[in-house]
Every structure is written in structure tokens, then in C-alpha cells.
Amino acid sequence: MGFFDFMIEDVAIDLGTANTLIIHNGKVVIDAPSIVARDRTTGKIIATGQKANLMQGKTHENIKTIRPLKDGVIADFQASEEMIKEFIKNIPSIKKRLFPPALRMVICIPSGITEVEKRAVRDSAMHMNAKEIYLIYEPMAAAIGVGIDIMEPKGNMIIDIGGGTTEIAVIALAGIVCDKSVKVAGDLFTNDIMYYMRTQHNLFVGETTAEKIKIQIGAATEDLDTPPDDMLVQGRDLLSGKPKQVQVSYREIAKALDKSILRIEDAVMETLSKTPPELAADIYNTGIYLAGGGSMLRGLDKRLSKKTDLPVYIAEDPLRAVVRGTGIALKKIDAYKSVLLK
Numbered sequence: 263m264g265f266f267d268f269m270i271e272d273v274a275i276d277l278g279t280a281n282t283l284i285i286h287n288g289k290v291v292i293d294a295p296s297i298v299a300r301d302r303t304t305g306k307i308i309a310t311g312q313k314a315n316l317m318q319g320k321t322h323e324n325i326k327t328i329r330p331l332k333d334g335v336i337a338d339f340q341a342s343e344e345m346i347k348e349f350i351k352n353i354p355s356i357k358k359r360l361f362p363p364a365l366r367m368v369i370c371i372p373s374g375i376t377e378v379e380k381r382a383v384r385d386s387a388m389h390m391n392a393k394e395i396y397l398i399y400e401p402m403a404a405a406i407g408v409g410i411d412i413m414e415p416k417g418n419m420i421i422d423i424g425g426g427t428t429e430i431a432v433i434a435l436a437g438i439v440c441d442k443s444v445k446v447a448g449d450l451f452t453n454d455i456m457y458y459m460r461t462q463h464n465l466f467v468g469e470t471t472a473e474k475i476k477i478q479i480g481a482a483t484e485d486l487d488t489p490p491d492d493m494l495v496q497g498r499d500l501l502s503g504k505p506k507q508v509q510v511s512y513r514e515i516a517k518a519l520d521k522s523i524l525r526i527e528d529a530v531m532e533t534l535s536k537t538p539p540e541l542a543a544d545i546y547n548t549g550i551y552l553a554g555g556g557s558m559l560r561g562l563d564k565r566l567s568k569k570t571d572l573p574v575y576i577a578e579d580p581l582r583a584v585v586r587g588t589g590i591a592l593k594k595i596d597a598y599k600s601v602l603l604k
Contacts, residue, residue, distance in 0.1 A: 270393060271356060271363045274592040275346070276370045276403070276585035277383070279331045280425025280448055280555065282311075283582060284349055285589035286356075290582060292349045296425075298341050299327045307341070310348040319468040333426040333445045334372035334400070335379040336386065343386045350390060366394040368592040368602065370584055372427050373399045374443030380603075396602040398591055400424070400584055401431035401441060404553040407587030408577045412436050412601065417541030418548055421530065421566075422584060423556025425449050428526050430533045432541055436600045440536040444529045446522050448556045451476055458518035460500065463508045467497035479512040482523050482562040486512065490560070512560070523562070527569045534570065549573035553583035 274285040277296070284292035294311030301308050302324050309317060318327045330342035350356060356363060367387050371380060380397065387395045404422040405412050412418070413436050422429040425448040431441035455472040459465045467475075479490045492511045499506040530550075537545065549572050552563060558581075563574040577583040591598040 269363055270366055271353075272366045272592050273350065273353070274368045274585060274588040276588055277331065277336075277342075277346070278370075278424055278584075279329070279334050279427070281581070282345070282349060283585035284353065285585055285592070286353050288589065288593065290585060291353045293582075294349065296331050296345065297327055297329050298345045298348075299325055300341065302326055307344045307348070310345050315470075319470055331426065334424060334443075335375060335426075336382045339382060339386070343389055346386060347390055362391055364391055364393040366592075367392045368396045368398055368588050368595075370400050370403050370588050371397050372443055373401055373429050373431060373438060373441045374427070396592075396595070396604060398588055398598075398602055399429075399431075399438060401429045401438065402433065402601050403584045403587035403591065404429070404577075405431075405433050405551070405587065406590050406598070407583035407585070408551045408553055410551065416548070417537070417544035419533070419537075419545045419550045421526075421550060421552050421554075421557070423447050423526070423552070423554040423559075423562075424584075425555065428529065428554075428556065430529055432533060432537050432545065434541055434544075436598075439538065439541060440533055442529045442533045444525060446525045446529075447554075448476075450522050451480065451519055451556065451559070454518045454522055455480075455515060458514065459495065459497065459508075459510075462514070463495075463510075464500045465495065465497040465506060465508055466500050467495060471495065471497060475510065475515060476559075479510065479515055480519070481512040481516040481560040482519065482565045483560075484513045484516045486561050516561075519559075523565065527566065530566065530570060546572065549575055551575050551577060553577045553580050555581050 276283045282296045295315040297314045299309040299314040328341045330338040336342045405420045410418045417434045428447045432439045452472045459467050479493045496507045567574040
């Protein structure tokens with residue numbers, strides 16, 4: 263291996279339902295939506311990432327936008343492969359090369375994944391000229407990214423709310439002691455908002471608009487200390503068919519998301535009830551850590567804290583916590599051998 267080591271590039275990939283992030287040489291080089299646009303007549307992929315995201319909901323019949331990952335796992339094999347290939351090609355230092363280099367990869371996977379889904383991830387990586395492939399469970403990567411020392415004989419609880427799944431895990435001694443993966447996360451929040459706008463305001467809004475509402479005025483509780491301003495939302499009136507605009511407040515969005523957040527709360531309580539007593543004592547002292555884009559929902563930390571009677575901390579850059587952890591595991595591959603699946 264020694265002589266050819268300089269030809270191998272290390273990449274850490276957080277393959278998310280909503281966003282794909284890639285770390286290379288310790289820096290986040292790709293941070294793009296996990297979406298591709300395909301030309302139906304030729305079957306060719308015409309755009310990936312941000313470009314394809316702008317097309318979402320605005321295409322004609324010859325162009326189809328696809329989200330290749332569903333609930334954190336690969337749903338469309340070919341599209342996901344093309345997407346990752348395109349992203350890796352766009353890494354600045356790989357772009358300059360004449361020949362595509364061999365890759366050593368660490369890829370993030372949800373903790374509730376099946377063997378078949380694991381193989382799909384592995385096969386995708388194989389097709390990308392990957393010589394060494396390691397997989398790491400998302401909550402484990404999030405814990406490393408948040409800055410928890412996972413090797414210690416000490417219990418830590420991490421909740422990673424992504425686009426497709428919420429991963430809840432209790433980690434000790436570099437292993438997952440008990441975990442729960444629920445398919446309630448960012449995407450479901452977006453759907454809840456679309457449904458609420460349809461039923462309460464007779465307004466038909468697209469996914470992109472619903473996502474905007476979630477980011478601008480999304481909230482988990484109705485009593486926030488610093489509430490966001492009301493937002494004007496445009497869409498199509500379901501009764502008249504005309505374009506129309508309505509004003510929406512964060513309290514309404516909190517109502518719309520209530521059922522989904524209740525399911526996350528229940529999953530957290532269930533995981534806590536399965537935690538061994540010694541680790542439960544540790545968690546009482548250390549609290550719960552939140553990572554992933556969904557944890558940025560206003561007031562979610564407060565609500566979870568109220569439910570569990572434990573302190574809840576949000577990671578400093580929750581969107582990148584998982585990929586940061588994956589990058590650290592890749593950098594110190596020997597130290598983290600025990601948490602990586604070869």
C-alpha cells in the first residue's frame with residue numbers, strides 16, 4: 263500500500279435524506295441538498311444538489327426531480343449513485359486531477375438500517391472507485407461531532423433529528439447500548455405544514471414553500487421567549503384556484519407540528535425506560551444532546567427538557583455535527599476502529 267498512499271483520497275460522507283455533506287482534508291467541501299433532476303426522454307441526470315433543488319416543484323413533464331434517499335436509506339439506487347459521483351467529482355482537489363483517485367470512505371448510516379440497506383450503501387461506494395469502505399452509525403457520528411468522549415465508561419444520550427429519521431441512542435464505551443430510530447423528522451414536519459395550510463387556510467403550498475415556513479417561523483411550543491414575526495405565505499387557493507396570500511404565525515405552525523413532536527417525545531421516553539440504571543444516572547448528570555437540522559426547531563430543546571426533566575443541549579452547528587463526527591472518525595481511523603463497520 264505504502265507507495266500508492268498518496269493516490270488515495272480520504273472522504274467522509276454524511277448521506278442524508280435532505281442534505282449530503284462531504285468532508286475532505288478536514289474541511290466540509292460539499293454541503294448540498296440530496297436531490298437530482300433527470301431528463302425523462304434521455305434518462306440522463308441534468309442537475310444535482312442546489313441546482314436540482316431550485317427546480318423542485320417547477321418542472322415540466324420531461325424533467326423529474328428525485329430525492330434518492332428516503333427515511334435515511336437509499337430508495338433510488340441509480341439516482342443516488344449518480345448524485346454521489348457528481349458530488350465527489352466536484353471536490354476542489356479531486357476536480358484538478360487527471361485520473362479519478364482511489365478513495366477511502368467513511369459513510370454514515372441510520373442505526374435502524376437493515377443488512378440489505380447496508381449493502382446498497384456499500385455497493386454505491388464500490389462503484390465510485392472506493393478501495394476501503396467503512397460505515398458508522400449516525401448517532402455515534404453525531405456524538406463524536408458534538409464532542410462527547412465516546413470511549414469513556416459513561417452514559418451519554420444523543421438525539422439526531424435529520425430529514426428522514428430521528429435517531430435516539432444511549433452511548434457508552436464506544437457502543438450503542440440502546441437506541442430507537444423513528445421515521446419522524448424534518449420531512450414529516452414539512453408535510454405537516456403542507457397539510458395544515460390545506461386544511462386550515464384552503465391554501466395549496468409546495469414542498470419548497472413549506473420548508474421555508476418551517477425554517478422562518480417553525481416552532482415546537484406556543485410559548486417562545488423571542489417569537490419570530492408572522493410570515494406571508496403564497497400559494498394556490500383550493501376553492502377558487504387563484505393564487506392567494508395568507509398570514510401565518512408561529513403558534514399555528516407549533517399546532518401543526520404537535521403530533522409529530524409528540525411521537526419524538528414518546529420515542530425518547532421509551533429509550534430512557536430501556537436504559538440500564540447506571541447509565542441513567544450518568545444521563546441525569548450529563549443531560550441530552552441534540553444534533554441534526556431538526557433540532558434547530560424553536561423551543562424543541564425546552565419542550566424535550568420539560569418532558570424528560572433533564573437538561574437538553576443543542577450542538578453548536580447541529581447541521582454539521584454528524585459529518586464532523588464522521589470526519590474525525592476518518593482522521594483517527596485507528597482510534598475509532600471499534601465503532602466503524604468494515
